Amino acid sequence: MAFSASSAALLALPFPSSSSDDSDEFKPLSTPPVPEPVAASPPPPQQRRQRLWLNLERDCNIEMKALAHAGDVDEVVDLFAELRRRFAAGAGVAPNVLCYNTLLSALADAGRVEEVGGVFEEMCEWGVAPNVSTLNILVKVHAFRAFNFEAAYDLIRQMQGLGVEPDVGTYSTLITGLCRAGRLDEAWGLLESMVEEGCLPMVHTYTPIVQGYCREGRIQEAMELMDEMERVGCPPNVVTYNVLIRALCDHARFDEVEQILVDSRTKGWKPTVVTYNTYMHGLCKEGMVNEVLKQLNVMRAEGLDPTAFTLSIILNCLCHNSMISDAISYLERSTALNLCAGVVAYNTVMSRLCDMGRWPVVLKLMTDMIKKGINPNTRTFNILIRSLCIGGKSSIAKNLIYNQGFTANVVTYNTIIHSFYLNGKFNEAHGLFLDMLLKIHPDEVTYTIVVDGLCREGNFDEAIYWFQKSYETGMWRDSLSVLIRMLVRSEKINKVMEISRMFMSREEKDSLPDYKIFDQTIRSFCWAGFCQYRKFYELSIILDRMLGKKKT
Template identity: 60%
Template sequence: MASSVSTAALLVLPFPTGCSSDDSDDAKPLPPPHASEATSPTPQHQLQRRRQLERECNVAMKALARAGDIDQVLALFAEIRTSGQGQGCTTPPNVLCYNTLVNSLAEAGRVAEAHDAFDEMLAAGVAPNVSSLNILVKLHSWRSSRFDLAYKEILRMRELGVEADVGTYSTLVTGLCRVGRTGEAWGVLEWMLEEGCYPMVQTYTPIVQGYCHEGRVEEAMEVMATMERAGCPPNVVTYNVLIRALCDAARFDEVKQVLAESRSKDWTPSTVTYNTFMNGLCKKGMAKEALEQLNVMLGEGLDPSDFTLSILLNCLCHDSRVSDAIDLLERSTSLKWYAGVVGYNTVMSRLCGMGNWMGVLKLLTDMVKKGITPNTRTFNVFIRSLCFGGKLSIAKSLLHSQGFVANIVTYNTLIYWFYYYKKLSEVQHLISDMAVEKIAPDEVTYTVIIDGLCRDEKFDMATSCFLESLERGLSRDLLAVLINRLAHSGKIWEIFRVFQGMEREGFLPDNCIFDRTIRSFCRAGFCHDRDIFKLNLILDTMLGKN
């Protein structure tokens, strides 16, 4: 998790690369298949207007694709295709527009449509470029893992006069490493060298990551040494991958050595680098060492991120060093380090778990004073802490606080504690409020209600509640709660009512359910001679179903 940012940065290869730029409209159209299909030249001013339209629409299509609105991308492309036909202009959209269309469809997982769009481009006489090739290779090697098709595309495009570039091979290498085919990735490296195309950092780094993912850290280091000898030294992304692997193996001394050598290796650690290191330390419970790295990071002039704070606060709270976590929150202001609602929620949640509702209230007050807006989780933590402290009326009053939108977690918390203090009328009010707010009960809600009813010896109501829950899908865990309570109270007839109700709803009790039921009765002491008949009744019912 610590290196999720660095992983994302690694896997987004440069499309297009410097030698396959899509920044120009100079791609030459393929000659028309028949001389009779040739059209008369477009007037100069119409051609200029056409190119301007294509540039503007291409930018818009990319924005729509990033927003996930692929249907609008298709609609806009259709407008480009039909524009100018009324004035006798039959020029198809240029390669830039087609590339954007194909890439948008590929990224959306609409593989067949992406292929159709590319075939349409060729049929329209628009010559593909290396960016077109890179998009297709990415489609096959990242989306479908059809590397055979990726290789065929490289050979087919060569016949069309388009040669693969370093971005093409890097894309292929990344896809192979993603699925653990690191050896084959080395073969692609050799192939590109034979073609006179030299690897770049983005070509080697996926191989380093592949080895690290498999726990082969020494081999990853050998690849990095190979990069240096080849005049393509690893960059900060490569080192971040290595540092994460070393942290996963708890080889923290080696991480420190890698960082110490950064100046001589001509690379500069980033905030992500230190976040990765601190996260690794925190996972091993080394909060003190993680805080030391924070000071090193600050000494390097790097600004901590929200993720930095989240890592350290989680670590300190997990290590029960809540006072240190609070100090860190306060220190964040002097460091010009924004401590947001997530950081406060983390510490408040730990204080709540410790039963310190006054501490939660203090932090909530500090948040508001600093202009940090509490969210639903903040209020849920505060409500839970008030319930721990027996302040149920105050907790319930927060349901109607301005700016707070209660969710199912809020109601589950309140329902549990009102059952705990045997305030059943309040529970009914809460359930009614949920219906008014159109908040559907979930499995936790039913579990809390059924357990509460059973503890209050309202077994008929508990059974009815369980049968009602069947309409939302049967849960074995929920059934186990009910069976355990019924067994410990000797409610054998209620057990049969549960089985009959399940049958009416189309849920036939299976052997696992009967086995769990018998085990529950045995644990409750029904294996003695005078009570064994109750187990026999369950066994007879089970045998009758087979």
């Protein structure tokens, strides 16, 4: 991967030579004469070289951190490799532990676990002593990425042998991993061990255990732990309370949430936007519109500005409660109300309007959205296309696919193809499907739509052909249910027998239909009257063939 401009600039810096102190490259620049009586003496060459190495390490480390933050992990790897090469050639040593830690952290965050192990081994081989930050990075890899806690414990013992003692960050990281893996009892045991060793836990040590309890529905135990945190002088912070509030909201225990918010005034923590968003989201799921709007006012009274997510919660709540006019009003007045109306907010309201068949209003909102400088995304266009199809404007929707500013996806094509089939425009549907095959891969929904549409047209041979294509790609279960239902309804029993031979010819167990397919097949035949005594034999033969059994 190519270096960034700043990376290239760093590595272009001159490096001191180990064989010559007289190179012009490293001679100090001439300086103005210093007034008597004090004369400044230049640093000795050895000290000057050491300063250059230190400056280079520092600058490269800063650059690597910036690249890691931007997600350019390959550039971090390349920059470190070049730094190490130059250090080895010029000074015969490796970069310092800070540079190695930056590289290890970048690889760990990117999930490149094997490379983390290789870099650590190389670091040890070069004689670079790890520190507690190194330990914490490696523990994070074992505890978060691999859930390999035995390796984490072994690593801690190994580091202790090297004189590196775990700190509160080490224990907190390991406890968080244990809680994510559902090993709460073990996390508790580790917490007690760290206290016995004189390492005092912090809020971020307790919070993962609180979260683990809440995740398992053990809310009372979570609350008791938070009381214990108060007693030991490590009171919960807003993050801990947000975890508890989310759990209470999931169980619709809103009275307790209200009490927690009231108590916050005396317990030294202040609710944030995340706190209120969490509470409002819980109220929204229960359809409590008035309470959601009340909390919006409370939030503002606390001096907190609503976010885009806040508005999305409000709009979702209004739309789900059929208060679509109020939702539109919030969108139109979003600027005056100091609400962050983005593309997600508009998509929420437009989707609901689409479900209601009010496609002209969808067009108006999309126009307003663009006028406000909010760029529509693919979901916006798909909502618009679905609205047009519901309004009988499938041909207009089709033309949007070829709009240069819109990238159609499989959902786009599925929507229009389905609309064409439903409206009896079979040639247009099939033509668009063939056009789709040239650009993107169909999914199981696509095959199901096409098989269903061709059966509606009466083109059963073509429907069977595309079912076979779906069968070859492993996306056949829904299309098979549709195909059998349509064939039986049309009394094309010979075609059903033809399909059953496909399964009879397959010997792999995994290729056989599951119980849902048999259930659908039996239902289809029963609806068509094949469960009567005289016709049931035909159904049993077909089911036997689908199972791969030969007639005896």
